[in-house]
Structure formats: C-alpha cells, structure tokens
Amino acid sequence: xxxxxxxxxxxxxxxxxxxxxxxxxxxxxxxxxxxxxxxxxxxxxxxxxxxxxxxxxxxxxxxxxxxxxxxxxxxxxxxxxxxxxxxxxxxxxxxxxxxxxxxxxxxxxxxxxxxxxxxxxxxxxxxxxxxxxxxxxxxxxxxxxxxxxxxxxxxxxxxxxxxxxxxxxxxxxxxxxxxxxxxxxxxxxxxxxxxxxxxxxxxxxxxxxxxxxxxxxxxxxxxxxxxxxxxxxxxxxxxxxxxxxxx
Numbered sequence: 001x002x003x004x005x006x007x008x009x010x011x012x013x014x015x016x017x018x019x020x021x022x023x024x025x026x027x028x029x030x031x032x033x034x035x036x037x038x039x040x041x042x043x044x045x046x047x048x049x050x051x052x053x054x055x056x057x058x059x060x061x062x063x064x065x066x067x068x069x070x071x072x073x074x075x076x077x078x079x080x081x082x083x084x085x086x087x088x089x090x091x092x093x094x095x096x097x098x099x100x101x102x103x104x105x106x107x108x109x110x111x112x113x114x115x116x117x118x119x120x121x122x123x124x125x126x127x128x129x130x131x132x133x134x135x136x137x138x139x140x141x142x143x144x145x146x147x148x149x150x151x152x153x154x155x156x157x158x159x160x161x162x163x164x165x166x167x168x169x170x171x172x173x174x175x176x177x178x179x180x181x182x183x184x185x186x187x188x189x190x191x192x193x194x195x196x197x198x199x200x201x202x203x204x205x206x207x208x209x210x211x212x213x214x215x216x217x218x219x220x221x222x223x224x225x226x227x228x229x230x231x232x233x234x235x236x237x238x239x240x241x242x243x244x245x246x247x
Contacts, residue, residue: 006032029053033070040069050245052238054078057125059189060182074236075186076118079193081233082224083110090227096207105147106203107187113140113150113199114191115183120155121192123175131165134158136195137202148203152176197221 011028019034021027033051040049051070054077058065075081088107093099117136124131139151139158156176160169183190201217208220233239 011035026053026056030065030070034067037067037069048245050242052078052242054193055189056192057122060122060179061125071238071241074238075188076191077193079196079221080188080191081236082221082228083107083188083191083196084228084232086229086232087224087227091224092204094227095209095223096204097209098207101146101207109148109203110196110199111187111191113148114195115187116150116152116180117155117195117199118190118192119176119179119183120152120159122179123172124159126179127172127175129163129165129168129172131159131163134162137198140199140202142203142206148199197224200224 006025006029009028009032011032013023015031015035016023016027019031021031029051030053033049033053036049036051049069053070053072055072055074056076058072073080075083085103085107089103092101092103092106113136117133120136121133124133134155136150136155139154140148141151142148153173156173157169160166160172165172197217197220201220204220234243
C-alpha cells in the first residue's frame with residue numbers, strides 16, 4: 001500500500017472545472033478521487049484507491065461531496081483525532097512544567113477559542129468573501145489564572161481591516177454569531193485542526209519542556225502524535241473504511 005499527498009499529484013484545471021471545484025488542496029484531492037472512480041468503472045479490481053480529505057466547513061455549507069473512492073474525516077480535519085483527553089493528558093504530563101494543570105480547564109479553553117475562530121472562518125466561507133483571516137494567536141491572552149482567552153471582537157476587526165473591508169465589520173460579526181449559534185456540541189466538529197495545534201502551542205508555549213520544543217507548533221504536533229494510541233483510531237469511521245479498503 002502506498003500513500004501520497006495531493007501535492008505529489010498534478011490535477012489539471014480542466015478536471016477541477018468539470019466538477020465545479022476551485023483549486024484548493026482539498027478540491028484537487030476530491031477531483032482526483034472522482035476521476036479515479038470514473039476511470040475504474042467496470043475495472044474496480046485493477047486498483048484500490050482511497051482519497052482522504054478534511055471535512056472542513058462542509059457540514060455547515062451543505063456541500064458534502066463523497067464518492068466510492070473518497071472519504072472525509074470524521075471531524076473537521078485529521079489533526080482533530082488528537083483532540084483526545086488521554087492524548088492531551090499524556091502530553092501535559094510529559095511535556096510541560098506543570099503536569100498537574102487542570103486538563104478540564106485546558107480543554108474548555110481550547111474548545112471556546114477554537115470554536116470561535118472556526119465561526120470566523122465559517123462566516124468567511126458562507127459570505128464567499130475569500131478574506132485572509134488575521135492570526136488568531138495574536139489576539140489570545142494568557143490571564144492571571146493561566147487560562148488562554150480570545151478577543152473575538154478584535155479578531156473580526158483585524159480581519160476586516162487586513163482585507164480593506166472596513167465598512168463590513170457589522171455584517172461579518174453578525175454572520176460569525178450565526179455560525180456560533182449553529183455549532184454542534186462535539187468540539188472536534190467545530191475546531192479547525194491547524195487552529196487546535198496553534199492554540200495549544202500558544203496556550204502552553206512558555207510551559208513546554210524542553211524549552212526548544214515549545215518554539216514551534218510543528219514540534220507540538222509531533223509530540224501529540226507520539227502521545228497518541230494508534231489502536232484507538234480503529235473506533236472511527238475513517239479508519240474502519242481504510243481497514244476495509246486495504247485489508
């Protein structure tokens with residue numbers, strides 16, 4: 001069994017246009033899966049292919065697109081399989097100077113901040129404005145109680161200013177609030193994977209040991225992966241599908 005990222009595969013613009021997709025990594029992966037499915041009709045035994053793509057905002061935007069050779073992640077993105085109490089507990093115990101920190105408080109903070117940032121990103125998608133979102137970690141503060149908090153108003157303000165949409169603050173914030181109100185209870189379905197890693201890194205950066213491990217969110221991700229229990233992944237639909245396809 002071989003594994004390739006979509007970056008390693010060229011997907012012509014004509015193929016994307018055929019399925020009404022824009023040129024993002026996810027859309028290129030989906031277009032590739034649909035093309036493979038079409039090419040293998042009647043010849044399914046010739047090759048076994050499964051394209052895995054992040055679910056992202058699709059549940060909110062009503063644009064779920066799956067096929068025989070395509071499987072979306074169970075949650076917003078693949079990193080969210082690491083948003084797990086056991087994994088985070090092991091990470092805090094092994095990698096921080098305060099192993100007795102409240103995991104409940106940490107996960108609550110990650111959920112509140114991550115879901116608010118996700119609402120901002122979802123609102124941008126819903127409005128179709130194509131804005132670059134301001135860096136959320138720039139408006140996160142660590143309070144005296146050690147808990148990270150996000151200034152949502154400032155994130156929205158910085159985003160509209162960054163994109164020279166100065167008069168659109170009210171409309172954008174109103175859409176953000178609508179997105180917040182429609183979010184599910186499941187944290188992993190309302191936090192973007194990269195934001196989860198960045199927020200965790202921002203929240204614990206000064207507390208991570210050894211100190212050089214706290215300098216990069218990528219290193220935090222690596223340590224989370226090391227803390228993960230691979231056997232637990234078999235509980236999720238994505239990995240059940242992978243096992244069914246390739247076993």
